[in-house]
Amino acid sequence: MPAVMSPSSAPTTHHSAYATQADLDILNLLTTDGPKPATAATAAAASAPANGQRKKSVVRRDAGLDSLLLSAVLAGSDKITRHHFGHGMTGAYSTCDQSRPSSPRQPRPLPRSQQAPRSQRLQAESAALASAQANSAIVSEAASSSKPVSAEASSSSSSAGPIGIPTPATLAPPSHDLATSPKELKERKRRMSVDPQPISQLLQQASPAHVNFFHGRGQVVKPTGRPTVKCMARTRVPTPHGDIFLHLYHNTHDNKEHLAIVTDPIQLSADARRRAPKGRREIRSRSLDAKWREGETDMERIVRGAYVGRLTAGAEGVPSVPRSAAEYAAEDASEDPDAEADILPLVRIHSECFTGETIGSMRCDCGEQLDEGMRRIAEDQHVGTAQDEYLPTPEASRAPSPGTRGHSHSHPRVPGRGVVIYMRQEGRGIGLLEKIRAYNLQDLGHDTVNANLMLGHGADERTYGVAAEILRDLGLAGDEALGRGGVRLLTNNPEKVEGLAAEGIRITERVGMVPRDWLCNHNSPKRSARELLDDEELEYDEYRARRAGVGLLGATTTRGPELEKYLRTKIERMGHMIDIPEEPKADA
Ligand SMILES: Nc1nc2c(ncn2[C@@H]2O[C@H](COP(=O)(O)OP(=O)(O)OP(=O)(O)O)[C@@H](O)[C@H]2O)c(=O)[nH]1
Incomplete structure (x- = not known):
């Protein structure tokens, strides 16, 4: 039986990890000018066509680039695709024209990562974690001694979120060195798995409509005043x-x-x-x-x-x-x-x-x-x-x-x-999740009003x-x-x-x-x-x-x-x- 993936444990996509021969062929097609070099797959297809006819070679997509489309992509997407790869990693779309046959050939700029070197990033993460840990120690000490936390201490970590809500920085692997210890690896695995709380507790906590299991507990803040x-x-x-x-x-x-x-x-x-x-x-x-x-x-x-x-x-x-x-x-x-x-x-x-x-x-x-x-x-x-x-x-x-x-x-x-x-x-204001739960109560014989009340909602919100x-x-x-x-x-x-x-x-x-x-x-x-x-x-x-x-x-x-x-x-x-x-x- 396939393992059920939780959202947090779903694998992230890495181009290199998932590149197939077909990917490489397409990449080749997009990045090479002039006639396409035959790959093993295309050579085999050309030598033994299935229907006995010779296959047409793939036509280059050399239509003029749509500037509106490009600006939409730039504005709306932070993902690097093979298409971006074909135009270099510098983010400079001015290089697009270099791949067109009519353009004079110029040396393609070398792909350059926009990230800081990994060692620097690990160092930064490690510093952030140490700072957050120090901060939470001060917070718990302050809580146990009922003393207010000093502003200096609470602001010393730029990545620490509100108490109890882990920020991306505190969830990140602490550092290259720390993460190799078995304890740290176990801890890291735990953070990547689904919330370990028992189901009954989750059901109770998921009861109010404003709670989203994946995004954390929200606050019911009834807006006041006249809306605009x-x-x-x-x-x-x-x-x-x-x-x-x-x-x-x-x-x-x-x-x-x-x-x-x-x-x-x-x-x-x-x-x-x-x-x-x-x-x-x-x-x-x-x-x-x-x-x-x-x-x-x-x-x-x-x-x-x-x-x-x-x-x-x-x-x-x-x-x-x-x-x-x-x-x-x-x-x-x-x-x-x-x-x-x-x-x-x-x-x-x-x-x-x-x-x-x-x-x-x-x-x-x-x-x-x-x-x-x-x-x-x-x-x-x-x-x-x-x-x-x-x-x-x-x-x-x-x-x-x-x-x-x-x-x-x-x-x-x-x-x-x-x-x-x-x-x-949805659901007279209680949301679809709660309406679905109410339907189950209705199937047990309760009417729509009672089902809402039993779930802690008003009859109509x-x-x-x-x-x-x-x-x-x-x-x-x-x-x-x-x-x-x-x-x-x-x-x-x-x-x-x-x-x-x-x-x-x-x-x-x-x-x-x-x-x-x-x-x-x-x-x-x-x-x-x-x-x-x-x-x-x-x-x-x-x-x-x-x-x-x-x-x-x-x-x-x-x-x-x-x-x-x-x-x-x-x-x-x-x-x-x-x-x-x-x-x-x-x-x-
Ligand atoms: N909580 C809950 N909501 C429901 C149920 N069935 C329908 N709804 C929701 O009720 C809303 C529609 O409201 P209604 O009371 O049918 O109609 P109304 O709009 O208030 O009244 P009319 O204007 O007369 O139609 C929609 O948001 C539906 O999703 C149910 O069994 N339980």
């Missing part, structure tokens, strides 16, 4: 529900890359702009459109997504015009007197769910909800409906979802628009500050005092409504999310006769019938006993604002 967000890039992505603009955000509260999936067809289609009410504003990121530095080029702006309209092959693209905060504030406060009645953008705050979205888990309906959210946002909307139906209390909000509610066809239909804010809050700032950056926060702007929120979760409202987002309406399986119950008395379905429902039915699969984008319904239990727990224990269907259901 910045859209780092956006791009157009075609989806089964039409083209969207994917925005990637950074923020000051966590190191996650949260996303905004913006559906705004007027930015991309002349037809949608014509059909949209006059005065409709584009949903754009203010931080992305801002000027990031003096003298930034149009190409920089376009590459990060700060452009208007659509990019097309061969064209240059039209960069967006940066605007000041004051200009945005004036626009938010003003009202275009010619603007026609429009419907506010539909927004869903969606939490990441690897299991439901990516592998189609039927324990939850997250994949379906993501798909349904994007579908609902993109579909045409009736202007003037349901604007005043929002009632924030669970009881009062148990109105049927718009999907089951007959629309008045006197209302004009306009292109849909809105955003799915995709928050990297999500916060909505970052999502609110993303909405604000997209110009969708609205203003309660002015009674203007804001969003319609697609959710059954009262905490989302309250959380976003507390962050200053104006929510004019809550739109319910009904599980597709409940919505499409063909055997219920109400839906048994297809003639009772109105046009929109029929359209939806056909839409469903075209789809196959579960949970993935553009797919159909999710169903199963585990999902039923999950949904019931949300309603009965977490106050989700949706009614469990009363009629007995059979599979559609």
Whole structure:
């Protein structure tokens, strides 16, 4: 049986140790000008071709070097590859041209290591270790005598990290001489193996979601204050529900890359702009459109997504015009007197769910909800409906979802628009590791809430500050005092409504999310006769019938006993604002 390698014991790659004849052939090919010398392998192949035909000789890659590619490699990689080897170890790419046949032959610079000689490095490591050991002796002495450690002593080692956390220098082999003693070799081996703590201890320690076994124990520091967000890039992505603009955000509260999936067809289609009410504003990121530095080029702006309209092959693209905060504030406060009645953008705050979205888990309906959210946002909307139906209390909000509610066809239909804010809050904020552990407790009969509590988590650990700032950056926060702007929120979760409202987002309406399986119950008395379905429902039915699969984008319904239990727990224990269907259901 092959030995299981721990990350710390995995071998590091050394070119010399793993060079095969094929490697040497390639190296030869890359580093030699003119005709290639025949190697044993190529000579054999040439003399005895397998198919009786003579093999073509390998063509040199002499295309002009792409300066962008080179700078990307230089900026992004610290690894030395055979390609680098072919151009010398000096790091000077000016030597590239010397390998081209058209260049005059010049003597190639000798490979020169950028490291200090090994003896010097060993000496430095040894000194660092001695210094760290001396330091820890002082620290433990100080701890035992309850005396503060002197600043001088604690700063005497440049490589010593915080107490208990070994730094790379203290983990390094002490020195050439020391490491040869059996004790040192044993110690060195121990440091390279996996953590020797017993499994039960590890399980306990790995319990809180913030602990990463390989990277050490983290601290739970709940960020305070209002987060700042910045859209780092956006791009157009075609989806089964039409083209969207994917925005990637950074923020000051966590190191996650949260996303905004913006559906705004007027930015991309002349037809949608014509059909949209006059005065409709584009949903754009203010931080992305801002000027990031003096003298930034149009190409920089376009590459990060700060452009208007659509990019097309061969064209240059039209960069967006940066605007000041004051200009945005004036626009938010003003009202275009010619603007026609429009419907506010539909927004869903969606939490990441690897299991439901990516592998189609039927324990939850997250994949379906993501798909349904994007579908609902993109579909045409009736202007003037349901604007005043929002009632924030669970009881009062148990109105049927718009999907089951007959629309008045006197209302004009306009292109849909809105955003799915995709928050990297896997497992309602506890992370994938903990969610997987919770699933095992659920298989033992506990519901989702209890499973979380048993692992020492809250039932729901999500916060909505970052999502609110993303909405604000997209110009969708609205203003309660002015009674203007804001969003319609697609959710059954009262905490989302309250959380976003507390962050200053104006929510004019809550739109319910009904599980597709409940919505499409063909055997219920109400839906048994297809003639009772109105046009929109029929359209939806056909839409469903075209789809196959579960949970993935553009797919159909999710169903199963585990999902039923999950949904019931949300309603009965977490106050989700949706009614469990009363009629007995059979599979559609
Ligand atoms: N801890 C835990 N998280 C889960 C479980 N199943 C799904 N999730 C997570 O729950 C999140 C989705 O939240 P939901 O409560 O389904 O939906 P919601 O977004 O709060 O509410 P709606 O807006 O009405 O859909 C995702 O992050 C999922 O990974 C589970 O069994 N345990």
